[in-house]
Amino acid sequence: MTIETDFTHDPDAKSWVESANGHPSFPVQNLPLCVFSPPSGGEPRGGIAIGDMILDLVDIADMLELDAATAAQLASGPKLNDLLQRGPDMMRALRHGVFELLTDDTDKKTIEPALHKADDCHLYVPVTIGDYTDFYTGIHHAENIGSLFRPDNPLLPNYKYVPIGYHGRSSSIRLSGKDVHRPSGQKKPAQDGAQPDFGPSERLDYEMEMGIWIGQGNGLGQPIPIHKAEEHIAGISILNDWSARDIQAWEYQPLGPFLAKNFHSTISPWIVTMDALAPFRTAQPARPDGDPAPLEYLMDDNDQQNGAFGVTMDVYISTAKMREDGDEPHQLSTGPMTSMYWTAAQLVAHHSVGGCNMQPGDLLGTGTLTSGEEGGEGSLIELTEGGKKPITLPNGETRTFLENGDEIIMTAYAEKAGYARIGIGECRAVITG
Amino acid sequence: MTIETDFTHDPDAKSWVESANGHPSFPVQNLPLCVFSPPSGGEPRGGIAIGDMILDLVDIADMLELDAATAAQLASGPKLNDLLQRGPDMMRALRHGVFELLTDDTDKKTIEPALHKADDCHLYVPVTIGDYTDFYTGIHHAENIGSLFRPDNPLLPNYKYVPIGYHGRSSSIRLSGKDVHRPSGQKKPAQDGAQPDFGPSERLDYEMEMGIWIGQGNGLGQPIPIHKAEEHIAGISILNDWSARDIQAWEYQPLGPFLAKNFHSTISPWIVTMDALAPFRTAQPARPDGDPAPLEYLMDDNDQQNGAFGVTMDVYISTAKMREDGDEPHQLSTGPMTSMYWTAAQLVAHHSVGGCNMQPGDLLGTGTLTSGEEGGEGSLIELTEGGKKPITLPNGETRTFLENGDEIIMTAYAEKAGYARIGIGECRAVITG
Incomplete structure (x- = not known):
């Protein structure tokens, strides 16, 4: 099925859920997955965003058929891993089934009780995250950070060959909205050879990343080839x-x-599916002259032509004072997800090439995505040049790093002529002491 | 309860399970936990090793009382996380209850059907490992590896202040006995600036480590203080x-x-409990003159006096040819677990000091433990000085790194005058192509 033949991408499609039509994030062309509990309480279960509402998949499973019904049943528990494991066909069946229910008003009266105001629902991390891997695909970020940590040697010789990544901590991933405690720890001593300082971090920063969710897993010792990685x-x-x-x-x-x-x-609540993103896939930007071509196990023509995401990411700050004064959040940066030096498929192929097994619900971070243009810095350490040049906010406050009470708000969206704009969601949290 | 007043450490205690008495690993003073399925089949469930047998905790739960009964019920499923979460008192209740059942022969006839020959059982990884963290506490290993990777700079300035560690991959941890596929990947080019080679690793190595299992977890943002870490x-x-x-x-x-x-x-099947290890706890070796004292959050007198483990670790190799010829495995190294520069409690306190939440069943690796004496090297790269000096096996075969068909066998035990020797288990696997 191509983008042209898949009716769920029709920009003229309307839902009988009125708030969905023209919704900046959740028109019927998006239909992202979440786990939520309704305002009346009850166990966490799978849902789908439509306009300002969340559709309860447990309640409407009986109205779906075949794979779509199976998919809704797989999404009936507090975690969506079982659905993700079943792969793209099952995910697509659910999308198509729900799209039909929400565009054809035949069963509107039956479905309406399964719709809950999103603002009144409680949202959860939608999967059990077995392993979290953070990559480092933002080459401009890697250059900026590298020049701060290793002035003589910002970009190491392996960077353009290896999709650099490391294992992160999965236990401490929390949903958008949960406060962040400022960590204490050992901090680099002011002079070489001195004892390190211990105490609350004084250089607390955010990093604007995108998270990529693994669906189907692979067996230990069975690498995922690049041409299969998107699946x-x-x-x-x-x-x-x-x-x-x-x-x-x-x-x-x-x-x-x-x-x-x-x-x-911090992770945003919605899993925006690969099908919803299909119209916004784009060519991987050409590598600068002189850069090596990817090694064969990372090279696939189709991936090079369509493997990038036409997604724009924005970062805002709202200090305690700004909130007290009723000021709007202040935008810190904006940038495209195409600043990834490696595609998502390349990350999957690389991660598994030695035999490492991926599991449904595993999370891959892209690494901080900095655009390389002014205003596209994905972290404060870049915006303030290592904390040396404070930024000034519209109300006169300055920041080098985050202070208690600061809230960081990240949003992202995809838009393109001829298609309905879709939102990826919002990822926000306040720093506490 | 002290070691002296805890009757389960009595070296003269005997079990009516005859094979336990004088057993080099599993006398009644050990009682390590596992997850197994009996020879007749059935779902994986918790068990305890006694001599050559495994005691089925599901079958005997009704014969236990109070906390011991609760503990056995918590261990009735395919993973022991729920039991571990309940902490040392619950673990001790189970130990005491099972010790009494196995030393007092009153109910022998009732219990005997719950005993299965260990060799005929199928064993499983005993917990769901949420996160796996690998530390680097073996200072002699850190020096040896450092001098190979960074000849000018083997031990970095942070090493004696920070219990260095990194997040590992939990999905690919497998039980002893499961073959290891040689990974392929990008390998360092022979000369700087050249394209990396891609193919099967030619420098495949083992690392002799001990794994530390987290029991009770902590909340996000709630560090575990050093004096509570053992709990x-x-x-x-x-x-x-x-x-x-x-x-x-x-x-x-x-x-x-x-x-x-x-x-x-690869992990060995048995969780040897902190109670079983109590008689073998020992003082953390004094730091060499000139080394800094641990920072305050890592310093606890009781931990310094009792925080190390009097455990000896042995590594053996058995090549395909050796097995064909009926040769015994060849010992590669032996060394004490006291070569850890940091105690287990220090690892837990450090890991959580910034607020990271630990969960029951999380695994902490000690890092490779190399004794600092000849014959105490915990990896082949150390034994062969970076692959430059092959070792010769008794049958004339040589090795720099592991070849297909090689089996690595690790064992560990604790022994001390006045106490029954206990085994930690065995961790073995064969390399395949």
Whole structure:
């Protein structure tokens, strides 16, 4: 099925859920998955966003047929791993079935009780995240960070060959909206050879990333070839990989970031599916002259032509004072997801090439995505040039790193002429002491 | 309760399970936990080793009382996380209850059907491992590896302050006995600036580690203080952290090991409990003159006096030819677990100090434990000085790194005058192509 023949991409399609039509994030062309509990309470279960509402998949499973019904049943529990495991065909069946229910008003009266105001629902991390891997695909971020941590050697020789990544901490991933405690830890001493300082991080930062959800897994010792890798991806969310730069600078050699990252990561609630994103896939940007071609196991023509995501990401800050004064959040950056040096499929192929088994619900972070243009910096350490140049907010407050009470808000969306704009969601959290 | 007043440490205690008495690993003083299915089949469930047998905890739960009965019920499923979560008192109640059942022969006839020959049972990874963290506490290993990877800079300035660790991959941890597929990957090019090689690792190695199981978890943002850390440890096992050195050398900067480690890790089947280990706890060796004292959050007098483990670890190799010829495995090394530069409690306190939440069943690897004396090298890269000096086996075969068909066998035990010797178990696997 191509984008042209899949009726769920029709920009003129309307839902009888009025708030969906023209909705900036959740028109009927999006239909992202979540886990929620309704305002009346009850166990967490799978849902789908439509306009300002969430459709309860448990309640409407009986109205679906064949694979769509099976998919809704697989999504009836508190985690969506079982649905993700069944792969793209099952995900597509659910999308098509729900699209029909929400565009054809024949059963409107029956379905309406299964719709809940999203603002009144409680949302949950939608899967059990077995393993979380954070990549480092933002080459402009890698260059910026590298020049701060290793001025003589910003981009290491392996960067353009290896999709650099490391294992992150899955236990501390929390949904958007959950406060972030400022971590304490050992911080790099002011001078070489001195004892490290210990205390609350003074260089607390955010990182604008996108999260990629694994759908179907692979067996241990059975690599996923690059041309099959997309079939193992279920969808995307927004990821804020909070980072304590002073802890990171001291601890990260030789085995990588640890406490600097594992105190908390924030994920947006919606799994925006690969089908919803299909119209917004785009060519992987050409590599700069002189860069090596990807090795064969990372090279697939179709992936090079369609493997990138035409998604725009925005970061905002809202300080405690701004909220008190009723000020709007202030935009810190905007940038395209195409700043990934590697495609999502390349990340999956690389991750599994040695035989590592991926499991449904595993999360891959893209790494901080910085556009390379001014205003496209994906972290404060880049915006403030390592904390040396504070930024000034519209109300006169300044920031080098995050202060208690600061809220970071990330949003992302895809839009393209001829298609309905879809939102990826919102990822926000307030720093507490 | 002290070691002296806990009757389960009585070296003269005998079990009516004859094979337990004088058993080199599993006398009644040990009683390690496992998950198994009996020879007749059936669902995986919790068990306890006694001599050559495994006691089925499902079958005997009704014969226990109070907390011991609750503990056996918590261990009735395919994973022991729920039992571990309940902490040391619950674990001790189970130990005491089972000890009484197996030493007092009143109910022998009733219990005997719940005993299965261990060799005929199928064993499983005993918990769901949410997160796996690998530390680097073996200072002699860190020095040896450091001098190979960074000749000018073997031990980095943070090493003696920070219990260095990184997040590992939990999905690819397998039980002892499961074959290990040799991973393929990008390998460091022979000369700087050249394209990396791709293919099967030619420098495949083992790492002799111990695994520490987390029992009770902590909440996100709620560090575990050092003096409470032992209460969060459930027990230990043997861990082989297989490593592809050529992949590691190319990929590990700046974010640490990734594909070099995540293709497979092997764990021994038994969780040897902290109570079983109590008689063998020993003082943390004094730091060499000139080394800094641990920072305050890592310092506890009781931990310094009793926080180390008097456990001896042995590594053996058995090549395909040796097995064909009926040769015994050849011992590669032996060393004490006291070569850890940090105690287990320090690892837990450090891991959580920034607020990271630990969960029951999380696994902490000690890192490769190399004794610092000849014959105490915990990996082949150390034994062969970076692959430059092959070792010769008794049958004339030589090895720099592992070849297909090689089996690595790790064992560990604790012994001390006045106490029954206990075994930690066995961790073995064969390399396949």
